Amino acid sequence: METKKSHGVQGRPRAFNVDIALEQALLLFWRKGYLGTSLTDLTEAMGINRPSLYAAFGNKETLFRKALDRYRDQRTTYVRDALEEPTARRVIERIMQGVVELVTNPNNPSSCLVAQSLLTFADPDDPLHQELVERRAADELAIRDRFERAASEGDLPPDADPADLARFVLTVNSGLSVQAAGGASRTELLQVVQTALQACPILD
Amino acid sequence: METKKSHGVQGRPRAFNVDIALEQALLLFWRKGYLGTSLTDLTEAMGINRPSLYAAFGNKETLFRKALDRYRDQRTTYVRDALEEPTARRVIERIMQGVVELVTNPNNPSSCLVAQSLLTFADPDDPLHQELVERRAADELAIRDRFERAASEGDLPPDADPADLARFVLTVNSGLSVQAAGGASRTELLQVVQTALQACPILD
DNA sequence: ACTAATCTGTACCAATCGGTAAATAAATCG
DNA sequence: CGATTTATTTACCGATTGGTACAGATTAGT
Structure with a gap:
């Protein structure tokens, strides 16, 4: 035994x-x-x-x-959870609210580790640059795939491009992280999320 | 003499x-x-x-x-220039296009120095943290003031909040910078700008 | 008990970090 | 011409960097 x-x-x-x-x-x-x-x-x-x-x-x-x-495994689970939401709108909403919760949680440092590291190693010569680019790209791909499914389900307008929309969502996410590092409050960031949601070509 | x-x-x-x-x-x-x-x-x-x-x-x-x-004086002039545009929509458009041009210009490193430094010194204990927060806040204030003028001129819908809108614009701007560091192309970023513009409660 | 394997603690390494002392060189002033 | 002032050069400082050699401690297998 x-x-x-x-x-x-x-x-x-x-x-x-x-x-x-x-x-x-x-x-x-x-x-x-x-x-x-x-x-x-x-x-x-x-x-x-x-x-x-x-x-x-x-x-x-x-x-x-x-x-x-x-x-990735313990702090950004909100991304995977969000992808299981039934509609594109709720996917986006949950991703954005997830990062706001993450970076304004008083138990956490007030930024996204990947965004922070990506700007630290923005020079392609840096040994960690490629690693970080790939981690970010993996997120983008997962979100894009989810939006492509949404499009095929009629959950997105026909003129919406899943790849563009995924990039937009990640852009706002990174921006929220920078704003949090700059001292923005949770309320302010959630307001930004509401504004961003209006940009999304989604049915509601 | x-x-x-x-x-x-x-x-x-x-x-x-x-x-x-x-x-x-x-x-x-x-x-x-x-x-x-x-x-x-x-x-x-x-x-x-x-x-x-x-x-x-x-x-x-x-x-x-x-x-x-x-x-600030030589690379982010596009912000001051943008504020002189006649309509809120064009202000936003020029700010966002300005940062895309900045971070995808092959003569420049592919990120925004302020966003990068803000994430590097996100810890409030760091000696440069406050300095960077203030520089970022100055930009936000200038943009907010411009949107308040727009509101008083009837250039924004009555329900639009100039402060929220200014924060949204800067959030997207920071996000674009992170995306650029992650290797996004100018075309992709300009597409994100178009999506973001649809979020803005502006008359056109 | 003995051996092999793995971890811990101390003490150290060369290299690099940000910053400076001191001597010399080049300008202006009288 | 000195005398004064400022900049350059060389050579260096103590502290800290990421990384490691080595001896002793603790386990398992036999």
Whole structure:
């Protein structure tokens, strides 16, 4: 039986929880940015020392990529949830309201990690640039696919272009994140969402 | 007479042009971000050595502020120009088209320096945070004032809120900048602008 | 008990960071 | 001509950067 206390592998067991440590790293990267976060900052927040970090996560860059994964899987679930809404209008509404909730939640830093990192590594020469472009493109594709389904279901006017509409939604989303970093309140951002919704060629 | 070759002040004259040096610094900050730009990067691009930089510009932070001034005065003139358009619709159109032209111009880095820096220093504890918030707020105020004038001139529907509309315009503008950093083409961004224009409660 | 495997802690590395001291060079003023 | 003022050059500073060598500690397998 494998129901022993053993964790299956030889050697001294980890003295820290990898998930919790990664969460702390994510919060720090999110608040201070990749370049603004030092290894010392990280190890202090994660409660481990440097060799443990390197053994468990590789290096600063791979740790950041794992933080991006966690961000996608645990903080931007509102995108996937929104895609399951029955109408295009409600999809858009939920995506936009989702990002407002995300960036104005007092437990979170007041910006979107992907947008922030994309502007930090806007130079195509930066090693993380392509990675971030691809993550953003994946979101865009998922939303576009959903709008194409909407179009085929008669849920969008015939002249509406699903690809354009997906780009518009993501543009507003990024903009909301910048506005939040600039100190805009949740009420103000929700008002912006209402204005943006009027732009969408959707039936209601 | 003061028409001599003398430049009026004693001492050895500068061997470099301050304006040109500042322009190089701006381009570098814009492309690599504040934290991604080192003093060595700066002095190399500016063609001067370190003590000259400190004598002429103070330190890295004050140099950055001067670069921000130059950015405002020489790269975002489209905002002031747009405010002089006769109708609210054309004001909005020109602002949005202006930022698209700015961030997709092959001579420029593909993002907005203020949005980029605002996300870099989104933490209110960062020394440059407040500065950036204020610069952004100044733009918002100018646009809001213009829309209030439009409202009083009957150029906006009575239910349109000038403050909300100004925030919406700046939200889209920031979003366009992030999209550009993500690799969106000028055509795609102009399409987004057309979609955004439909959101605006404006008479046409 | 012994060996192999893995993690922890200390202590360190070369490189780079932002910033400056001090000597020299080039201009103006008297 | 000095004397004064400002800029340039070289060489350097302490601090911090991301990353690692190595010895000791803790586990599992035999």
